[in-house]
């Protein structure tokens with residue numbers, strides 16, 4: 001879930017909105033302005049309902065953001081990077097950079113969200129208790145208390161990828177000692193819950209409530225997709241398990257000297273030989289690495305007078321793996337550093353290169369061979 005609009009950073013984490021968020025924001029505001037507030041406070045001008053609806057809706061999405069920040073803070077504390085938080089049609093999602101290292105970490109990260117929502121429910125309930133005599137504050141306060149409680153409880157439903165499903169995965173992981181078994185189990189629970197939502201949605205429609213029924217089916221469909229992709233991800237991890245970088249790396253790789261211009265590089269290497277990644281050296285010493293993407297970042301007109309050394313990723317910023325690194329670990333590292341390849345280094349010597357493309361090719365070939 002990428003963000004279409006960036007809002008800024010909190011605790012160093014980029015916060016963004018997906019375009020679909022506006023739809024749910026509109027729906028929540030609309031139902032508050034035309035349903036809830038007119039019932040609570042009859043005979044106000046309609047502008048007042050929309051204003052109250054908009055403000056309450058924004059506070060609701062701030063609550064959702066705090067729920068995701070709850071996950072994120074615990075993730076960072078457990079050494080798991082967080083790439084960003086996006087709000088979208090089904091609420092919020094914190095993009096966790098990799099799977100948690102232990103069942104304990106998984107449990108803490110998963111439970112932090114619902115606990116944050118439960119705490120917010122308590123805060124808004126306390127606020128309601130203080131302002132219950134003040135007309136225009138009481139109804140928003142109690143609504144926000146209720147919706148945060150619903151958020152806490154809904155997220156604890158034990159179907160992956162809901163938080164409850166992650167808690168379940170942490171428990172099965174702890175008990176069986178196997179991350180793979182735990183994810184398979186959690187993904188299965190997610191599919192059961194997803195079909196449950198779809199089933200209840202169909203009955204709701206048959207019972208005459210079209211909108212709520214469609215909404216439940218929509219949520220079920222989303223959960224089903226997410227559970228299925230978690231399943232595929234585990235299969236991938238299972239396939240790559242035990243395969244080391246050294247088994248797959250290319251040991252012949254193109255080298256260029258630091259003073260080569262981008263123009264020469266493109267004509268002599270990239271176009272002629274189809275190479276996409278180069279180690280840069282000067283007098284035989286490794287200085288850095290350069291990928292196709294670093295080249296395309298430079299405008300075409302500057303190619304003749306830009307040297308490889310000016311655009312390469314220098315050695316001190318370069319991530320690398322050793323031949324004994326697991327392939328999955330290398331993929332995670334590429335994701336984290338946003339690169340398509342990594343040098344394979346042993347005892348300060350570059351042995352080869354491993355690229356994302358090679359890994360994908362390896363997976364495709366394995367599935368063609370049905371092994």
Ligand SMILES: [Zn+2]
Pocket residue numbers: 067068071113114155163
């Ligand atoms: Zn959550």
